[in-house]
Amino acid sequence: MADFKKAPVTVIIAVMTILVFLVEILLSHGQPDNVFFLVKFGAKYGPYITQEHQYWRLLTPLLIHLSWSHLILNILTLWFLGLMIEPLFGSIRFLLIYLIGGLGGNLLSYWLAPQAISAGASSAIFGLLGALLIYIGYQGRHNSALKTQRQTFLVFVVLNLVGDLFTPSIDFWGHLGGLVSGMILAIVMFYQRRIQ
Numbered sequence: 001m002a003d004f005k006k007a008p009v010t011v012i013i014a015v016m017t018i019l020v021f022l023v024e025i026l027l028s029h030g031q032p033d034n035v036f037f038l039v040k041f042g043a044k045y046g047p048y049i050t051q052e053h054q055y056w057r058l059l060t061p062l063l064i065h066l067s068w069s070h071l072i073l074n075i076l077t078l079w080f081l082g083l084m085i086e087p088l089f090g091s092i093r094f095l096l097i098y099l100i101g102g103l104g105g106n107l108l109s110y111w112l113a114p115q116a117i118s119a120g121a122s123s124a125i126f127g128l129l130g131a132l133l134i135y136i137g138y139q140g141r142h143n144s145a146l147k148t149q150r151q152t153f154l155v156f157v158v159l160n161l162v163g164d165l166f167t168p169s170i171d172f173w174g175h176l177g178g179l180v181s182g183m184i185l186a187i188v189m190f191y192q193r194r195i196q
Contacts, residue, residue: 003083009091010082013098014075017121020063021071033066035117044106044174046114058110062102064119074121081128088135093189094128097182101127104181105174118171123178129157130182138190 004011024032024041031037039045042060049057065071086094105123109116136150157179164172 007082007086007091007094009095009098010078010086013082013121014078017063017065017075017078018071021065024064032064038064038066038117038119043117043119044109045117046110049110050114058103058106059099061106061119062099062121062124065121066119070120074125077125078121078128081125081132085128085132085135089131089186089189097127097131097185098124100185101125101130101178101182104184105171105176105178108177108180109171109174112173113171116171118174120171122171123174126157126160126175126178127182127185129153130179130184131186132182133157134183134186134190 021032024037027041028034028037039048041064042057043064044057044061048054065074082094085097089097102121102124105126106118109118109123133150133153136146136153139146161172161175161179164170164175
């Protein structure tokens with residue numbers, strides 16, 4: 001209950017994602033990583049986006065996961081970041097960062113790896129990381145503790161992206177696109193606050 005009051009959007013996204021995965025388990029007969037099932041269920045797949053105009057595939061992958069371990073890793077990361085970031089930006093802005101980070105990541109992946117089938121909330125989570133880096137950078141200009149925190153998160157992000165390059169099953173472009181989208185959106189939000 002305390003977490004819901006602090007970060008309601010984070011809790012709702014986490015619950016929705018878990019429920020969708022349970023549906024995946026049922027419909028895929030326990031094989032949610034089957035490529036035919038993933039495409040049918042709404043994973044990002046460039047040819048369907050281009051030829052069939054199924055643009056919703058740029059957002060539906062955020063709710064789809066390939067395995068229990070994939071789901072748990074993303075949910076735990078979302079929970080950790082969400083409880084930290086949602087109170088900083090507010091629930092509506094947090095939701096925008098999550099969705100636009102996911103959309104930006106899937107768009108870049110669609111442009112640069114159109115044949116790849118991808119699913120998962122990672123692009124949106126990288127959007128949150130990008131926004132957090134900007135927030136800490138903006139607020140930490142005169143705060144040494146925040147500067148140290150920013151360096152820690154920056155190293156974490158860089159290590160993840162480097163690791164992605166050597167892991168063929170991970171959508172590097174989705175992660176990078178999410179990160180950049182989150183950073184750009186956070187910059188826009190801070191600029192809007194300054195001129196209001």
